[in-house]
Amino acid sequence: MALRKAEWEQETSSLPPGWPTEGCIDMRGLCLRYRQDLDLAIRNITINISSGEKVGIVGRTGAGKSSLMLGLFRIIEAAEGHIFIDGVDIAQLGLHELRSRITIIPQDPVLFSGSLRMNLDPFDNYSDEEAWRALEYSHLKSFVSGLPDKLNQECSEGGENLR
Ligand SMILES: Nc1ncnc2c1ncn2[C@@H]1O[C@H](COP(=O)(O)OP(=O)(O)OP(=O)(O)O)[C@@H](O)[C@H]1O
Numbered sequence: 001m002a003l004r005k006a007e008w009e010q011e012t013s014s015l016p017p018g019w020p021t022e023g024c025i026d027m028r029g030l031c032l033r034y035r036q037d038l039d040l041a042i043r044n045i046t047i048n049i050s051s052g053e054k055v056g057i058v059g060r061t062g063a064g065k066s067s068l069m070l071g072l073f074r075i076i077e078a079a080e081g082h083i084f085i086d087g088v089d090i091a092q093l094g095l096h097e098l099r100s101r102i103t104i105i106p107q108d109p110v111l112f113s114g115s116l117r118m119n120l121d122p123f124d125n126y127s128d129e130e131a132w133r134a135l136e137y138s139h140l141k142s143f144v145s146g147l148p149d150k151l152n153q154e155c156s157e158g159g160e161n162l163r
């Protein structure tokens with residue numbers, strides 16, 4: 001089987017601007033593997049997750065929970081089957097399009113050395129007002145208001161100075 005290089009941006013993207021608006025995830029016959037010469041890590045998963053539905057995925061170590069997440073971001077590509085998010089087959093998207101539209105909240109947060117603002121909005125896409133609103137929704141507004149430099153507070157790597 002020939003390997004195809006994944007596109008970063010698709011030249012002719014028809015992705016709706018707000019995609020994904022609902023957040024329905026439909027996996028059909030999904031198989032994932034880490035390398036061509038390895039066994040499947042995920043074998044034939046079919047699941048339909050509705051908008052707003054919260055789903056817990058449980059399984060013993062090595063069952064494939066983390067692999068499923070990597071499949072959503074196409075860090076590992078589907079060997080067979082498809083993942084549709086709001087009806088869009090994610091295999092048809094550029095990696096940048098896909099990864100800039102969905103997010104993961106990991107168990108251990110990642111903070112880079114730099115200002116708090118840079119960590120909140122690394123591509124400078126939002127106003128200070130929007131940054132403060134995000135902090136308010138996260139119940140962090142009073143914490144950040146109490147920092148000497150507020151949004152410009154310098155974070156050390158891993159947020160060591162913010163504990
Ligand atoms: N980087 C990798 N390269 C090759 N195989 C991998 C890699 N990471 C995981 N696997 C394999 O994929 C399968 C699923 O592993 P995965 O890490 O998704 O399990 P998990 O359910 O997240 O386990 P845990 O509960 O330990 O986090 C296992 O057989 C594992 O050996």
Ligand SMILES: [Mg+2]
Nearest residue numbers: 062065066067
């Ligand atoms: Mg895991």
